[in-house]
Amino acid sequence: MTPMKEDYIKIIFELGGINKKISNKEIALALDVAAGSVTEMISKLVEEKLVVHEPYAGISLTKKGQRYATELVRKHRLWETFLVDKLNYNMADVHPEAEVLEHQTSDRLASSLDNFLGYPKHCPHGGVIPDENGHFDDISHEMLAMAKDNEEVEIERFLDNHELLVYLTDLGLNVEDDIKVIRHDPFEGPIQIVRKTDQKAMAVSYKAAHNIFVRKTNG
Amino acid sequence: MTPMKEDYIKIIFELGGINKKISNKEIALALDVAAGSVTEMISKLVEEKLVVHEPYAGISLTKKGQRYATELVRKHRLWETFLVDKLNYNMADVHPEAEVLEHQTSDRLASSLDNFLGYPKHCPHGGVIPDENGHFDDISHEMLAMAKDNEEVEIERFLDNHELLVYLTDLGLNVEDDIKVIRHDPFEGPIQIVRKTDQKAMAVSYKAAHNIFVRKTNG
DNA sequence: GCTAAATATTAGGATTGCCTAAAAATATAT
DNA sequence: ATATATTTTTAGGCAATCCTAATATTTAGC
Ligand SMILES: [Mn+2]
Ligand SMILES: [Mn+2]
Ligand SMILES: [Mn+2]
Ligand SMILES: [Mn+2]
Numbered sequence: 001m002t003p004m005k006e007d008y009i010k011i012i013f014e015l016g017g018i019n020k021k022i023s024n025k026e027i028a029l030a031l032d033v034a035a036g037s038v039t040e041m042i043s044k045l046v047e048e049k050l051v052v053h054e055p056y057a058g059i060s061l062t063k064k065g066q067r068y069a070t071e072l073v074r075k076h077r078l079w080e081t082f083l084v085d086k087l088n089y090n091m092a093d094v095h096p097e098a099e100v101l102e103h104q105t106s107d108r109l110a111s112s113l114d115n116f117l118g119y120p121k122h123c124p125h126g127g128v129i130p131d132e133n134g135h136f137d138d139i140s141h142e143m144l145a146m147a148k149d150n151e152e153v154e155i156e157r158f159l160d161n162h163e164l165l166v167y168l169t170d171l172g173l174n175v176e177d178d179i180k181v182i183r184h185d186p187f188e189g190p191i192q193i194v195r196k197t198d199q200k201a202m203a204v205s206y207k208a209a210h211n212i213f214v215r216k217t218n219g
Numbered sequence: 220m221t222p223m224k225e226d227y228i229k230i231i232f233e234l235g236g237i238n239k240k241i242s243n244k245e246i247a248l249a250l251d252v253a254a255g256s257v258t259e260m261i262s263k264l265v266e267e268k269l270v271v272h273e274p275y276a277g278i279s280l281t282k283k284g285q286r287y288a289t290e291l292v293r294k295h296r297l298w299e300t301f302l303v304d305k306l307n308y309n310m311a312d313v314h315p316e317a318e319v320l321e322h323q324t325s326d327r328l329a330s331s332l333d334n335f336l337g338y339p340k341h342c343p344h345g346g347v348i349p350d351e352n353g354h355f356d357d358i359s360h361e362m363l364a365m366a367k368d369n370e371e372v373e374i375e376r377f378l379d380n381h382e383l384l385v386y387l388t389d390l391g392l393n394v395e396d397d398i399k400v401i402r403h404d405p406f407e408g409p410i411q412i413v414r415k416t417d418q419k420a421m422a423v424s425y426k427a428a429h430n431i432f433v434r435k436t437n438g
Numbered sequence: 439g440c441t442a443a444a445t446a447t448t449a450g451g452a453t454t455g456c457c458t459a460a461a462a463a464t465a466t467a468t
Numbered sequence: 469a470t471a472t473a474t475t476t477t478t479a480g481g482c483a484a485t486c487c488t489a490a491t492a493t494t495t496a497g498c
Contacts, residue, residue: 255486256486
């Protein structure tokens, strides 16, 4: 496994989870490489039984590919957690550092780090950290944008996008916040919310609200 | 700068410091690559003004090359310190992890790590950690093997060799120990020493004593 | 000082991963 | 249903870094 192969496997996992088929183009876009490079790399990953490829139909991970993907996601998110919790990085800044450290992280290092961090369950963006055996909890795919007026939800996770995270940091909205949706302004206007703990009112842009995933807090 | 170029620069620094000329062969041996590969890489480093090469005479670093070398040594040793101080690694085990992490360490990450570790001056093997500006203290080149009977010295540093470090860990000898040399057994026999703090007597093998560097504690 | 051994360089070739441009396959829109 | 647009694959090349084998140069032994 080279770092590039790991990144291909990881992006297939992140875009498609454990069964959705991903197109050549989606990978090329996400990794910022040419389509021809993707075709070529995928054919190598097929040989190594890490992915399944139906030409012109799509690409998905084998069990073995999933194993590598979750390991890499684990390492990535442990580093992100380290950077925020121990080195006082801002959550918007950790991605590029983790993106390279992940590939140089032995299993021993990952497990020492995990222990040092107190076995965190989530990265600073709310992403699940798989355990040593590749097990991880389900994640929500419910967008804040889709929550109904008056619904009470918990902020579960943010997509790991720099601009989004800077925006949310400025706004003061955090993972694990319990909030109440007040209303959806028309014409793709902001979603108005209130944080229950401190009654702070926030207006979350329509676009951002599509990149924030929530979980109903029942009630 | 690629990771391999960084490793070439670093080994030239470690073998030769800031002025000694290093041979092709020494580099090939240290990095475990073929002599032809070294010639080729050196010619690239010459183009980039990182090293000076007199064919058949030897290779040394330019000022620019020294700058890169000290930066990499700094990152390497900060990681080693992190692994020992925070993740409870044994000093014999840290080298391979640091060897790869060093290449993926931004200046920002290095300085956050430095702060987190409390600005350590030395790595777990007693090697000096250069500061952000590439400055570092002098190091001793006096081998324990050469210390005279009855001389009192402080253990300054160990060469970073796995077997040596395992041996010294078992023996219980540490960097910064203040010791007294008792005697040199003949026929390349061990050097008998006593640690001043706890009067613990130790017999350090002849070979190991050539890889341990000390500083006179005057007295 | 000459010859043999050691060291360094050059030459030719492999691999990995990327690129662009052309060709093939598929999807979409009227 | 065809023409157009999009996506995917193929083909030909390039850069980095390694290797082995052949050649050149320097050093060491007698
Ligand atoms: Mn990565
Ligand atoms: Mn994350
Ligand atoms: Mn290295
Ligand atoms: Mn060290």
